[in-house]
Every structure is written in C-alpha cells, then in structure tokens.
Amino acid sequence: MSRLIRAIIDTHALRANLETVRQRAPGTHVMAVVKANAYGHGLVPTALALADADAFAVARLEEGLSLRAAGIDRPIVLLEGVLTREQLLEAARHGFDLVVHDPLQVELLEGFSNAHRFVLWVKIDTGMNRLGFRPTEFPQAFERLQKLRPAPLEIRLMTHLARADAPDGTMTRQQIARFVNLTRHLVCATSIANSAAVLIGAGIQCEWVRPGLALYGVSPFADRTGPDFNLQPVMTLEASVIATRRVPQGETVGYDGIWKAERDSTIAIVTAGYGDGLPRNLPNGTPVLIGGRRAPLVGRVSMDMIAVDVTDLPPVHVGMSVTLWGKDLPVEEIARHAGTIPYELLCGVSQRVPHELR
Ligand SMILES: *Cc1c(COP(=O)(O)O)cnc(C)c1O
Numbered sequence: 001m002s003r004l005i006r007a008i009i010d011t012h013a014l015r016a017n018l019e020t021v022r023q024r025a026p027g028t029h030v031m032a033v034v035k036a037n038a039y040g041h042g043l044v045p046t047a048l049a050l051a052d053a054d055a056f057a058v059a060r061l062e063e064g065l066s067l068r069a070a071g072i073d074r075p076i077v078l079l080e081g082v083l084t085r086e087q088l089l090e091a092a093r094h095g096f097d098l099v100v101h102d103p104l105q106v107e108l109l110e111g112f113s114n115a116h117r118f119v120l121w122v123k124i125d126t127g128m129n130r131l132g133f134r135p136t137e138f139p140q141a142f143e144r145l146q147k148l149r150p151a152p153l154e155i156r157l158m159t160h161l162a163r164a165d166a167p168d169g170t171m172t173r174q175q176i177a178r179f180v181n182l183t184r185h186l187v188c189a190t191s192i193a194n195s196a197a198v199l200i201g202a203g204i205q206c207e208w209v210r211p212g213l214a215l216y217g218v219s220p221f222a223d224r225t226g227p228d229f230n231l232q233p234v235m236t237l238e239a240s241v242i243a244t245r246r247v248p249q250g251e252t253v254g255y256d257g258i259w260k261a262e263r264d265s266t267i268a269i270v271t272a273g274y275g276d277g278l279p280r281n282l283p284n285g286t287p288v289l290i291g292g293r294r295a296p297l298v299g300r301v302s303m304d305m306i307a308v309d310v311t312d313l314p315p316v317h318v319g320m321s322v323t324l325w326g327k328d329l330p331v332e333e334i335a336r337h338a339g340t341i342p343y344e345l346l347c348g349v350s351q352r353v354p355h356e357l358r
Pocket of ligand 1: 033195213
C-alpha cells in the first residue's frame with residue numbers, strides 16, 4: 001500500500017555523498033554529523049548507511065545511546081559534551097568522545113574518579129561566541145586537561161565556523177587564523193570544517209572534518225544546490241493527491257482565503273501539511289512536482305493538507321504521488337520560498353512521517 005506521506009531515504013546517495021566529501025577533503029577523517037535525527041533522515045538507518053565514516057557526531061547523550069543500542073561501535077562524539085556526573089558516567093560506560101567547551105566540564109573531569117580514559121575534543125571559540133573557550137581561557141583549560149589522571153586517551157582541538165557559507169570569506173579566514181595561532185605549537189589532532197568549509201576547501205588541512213548537511217546531499221550555500229557539488233539529495237518527501245476539484249473563477253481556496261482563482265481552476269488536494277513539517281508560511285506559488293511537472297501551491301498550508309493549482313497540468317488523479325522536495329525539486333529552493341534554510345526543513349519533518357529506505 002502506498003502511504004499518504006513518506007520520506008524516501010536514498011542510502012546509496014548517503015554513501016556516495018560520503019565518498020564525495022572524502023574526495024574534497026582527501027586524507028582527513030570524516031566525523032559524520034547525525035544530530036537531530038540525522039537532520040530528519042532517521043538517526044540509526046543513516047548511521048548504518050554511513051558505517052564507513054570514521055566517527056559520528058551527535059549533540060546529546062541520548063542520541064549517542066540510540067546509536068550504541070543499534071550496535072554502532074564507531075567513535076561517537078558528543079558535540080555539547082556532558083554537564084553532570086551521571087552523564088559523564090554514562091559517557092564513559094558507552095565510550096563516547098567528549099567535547100569540552102566550558103570550565104565546568106574541566107572541573108567535572110577533574111573530580112571523576114574513574115579509570116576510563118576519554119578522547120577529549122577541546123573546543124575553542126574563535127568568533128562564533130556560542131560554545132568554547134575564549135582564546136585567553138584556552139591555554140589554562142588545556143593545561144588542566146593534560147594533568148588529568150588517568151590521562152585522557154587523546155586530546156584533540158576544534159573550533160566551529162560562524163559564516164563558512166558567506167560569499168565573503170573574511171570571517172572564516174579570521175577564525176582559522178586565530179585557531180592556527182593558538183594550536184600550531186601543540187601536537188594534537190584538529191578539526192575546523194563543517195560542510196560549507198569542506199565544499200570551499202577551508203580548514204581541510206586538519207586531521208578531521210565534520211560534515212552534516214553535505215552528507216544529506218544538500219548545499220549550505222543559498223544560491224547553489226547539492227548537485228552543483230556532485231552531491232545527491234538523500235531525502236525525497238512524497239505525499240499523495242487525495243482529491244481534485246474545480247474551483248470557479250473568483251472563489252478562494254483554504255483558510256483565510258489568501259488565494260483567489262483568477263480563472264476557472266483545477267485544484268489538487270495533497271496529503272502534506274504543517275503537521276508533517278511543511279512550514280505554514282510557504283507562500284502561494286511554491287512549487288511541488290506532480291507526475292514530473294511543477295505546479296504551484298495555492299492557499300494556506302493546513303495541518304494535514306495543501307492545495308495545488310494543477311489547471312495547466314495533464315489530468316491529475318487521486319492517488320498520484322506528489323514530491324514536496326528531494327530528487328528533481330531541491331529542498332534548497334523550497335527553503336528559499338519559506339524564508340528559511342534547508343537544515344530547518346529537513347529537521348522539521350515530523351514524527352508521523354514514515355521513512356522508507358531505498
Ligand atoms: C552541526 C555541526 C556541524 C555540521 O554542520 P553542517 O553545516 O551541517 O555541515 C559541524 N560541527 C559542529 C560543532 C556542529 O554543531
């Protein structure tokens with residue numbers, strides 16, 4: 001039975017994108033970022049498809065636990081680290097690698113009487129002003145971590161870029177320069193690059209890169225799409241036509257009457273709404289694909305449905321499948337219509353949407 005809505009996940013594309021990232025950052029280790037349910041693609045199936053990655057990165061402990069429960073034994077990095085003793089114990093028990101970004105976490109490690117030796121990623125704030133030690137605080141934090149007993153298995157150094165997707169690379173160059181200045185005399189593995197940096201070749205001299213979005217086949221740059229970088233979109237969000245109707249000229253469609261038929265029109269009702277993760281602010285004219293042809297969304301996005309003007313298409317029937325984004329309809333383009341970024345659309349696909357692996 002064809003479902004009313006589904007997110008089709010192309011696992012071959014995931015693997016191909018990992019390969020493309022490796023080609024763009026040759027000789028580096030790839031930490032595949034699978035936080036936020038693998039950007040809406042399904043945490044465990046995505047990690048299983050990317051089993052060749054050198055490590056996985058998640059934001060939170062619970063995400064790491066889900067990966068271990070699924071039998072994934074690769075290194076798993078907790079990007080936000082841990083905040084309590086209980087979490088630290090769990091992290092030790094499951095062999096997670098920890099980002100250390102705050103003096104409180106250093107203290108926690110100093111007070112931890114446990115034989116486990118962690119891999120620690122010390123995060124330096126080079127301008128993002130979110131997480132990490134400021135350049136002035138970093139040397140002291142680093143020294144304290146070096147004195148931990150038992151000694152950490154390894155101390156590595158990282159920073160995160162605030163504007164790697166910006167056409168003007170000034171800030172990225174500044175951040176990289178700050179990081180290199182602070183770390184070049186230290187014998188530690190390092191990591192700077194997110195997807196945008198990998199794709200522009202910034203920070204790929206480090207031992208590790210940390211791509212997320214690129215692995216899902218999507219471009220972080222507003223004016224480009226994944227295929228421009230030889231990346232293949234992994235998720236195709238597909239719904240179905242549940243009804244069609246004639247709407248006479250002059251009548252409106254949907255809540256609030258924000259779209260009025262300028263001519264006698266044929267409208268298809270499609271089974272996707274904000275309850276599935278479509279933004280309610282998608283405007284009139286946002287494209288969908290029906291039978292391989294583009295047609296514009298008309299009227300408000302409802303919880304479970306949208307309306308599409310199919311007047312100019314060959315006959316549309318109940319049961320036909322409709323692509324909201326994915327192959328042949330870039331999520332980057334839909335994000336522009338919604339006034340957001342593809343990250344938010346992908347992460348926003350809601351729990352009731354089943355994933356189908358291909
Ligand atoms: C989310 C995240 C990434 C991945 O970013 P993309 O833009 O999706 O490649 C890398 N590093 C850190 C610290 C992150 O939080």
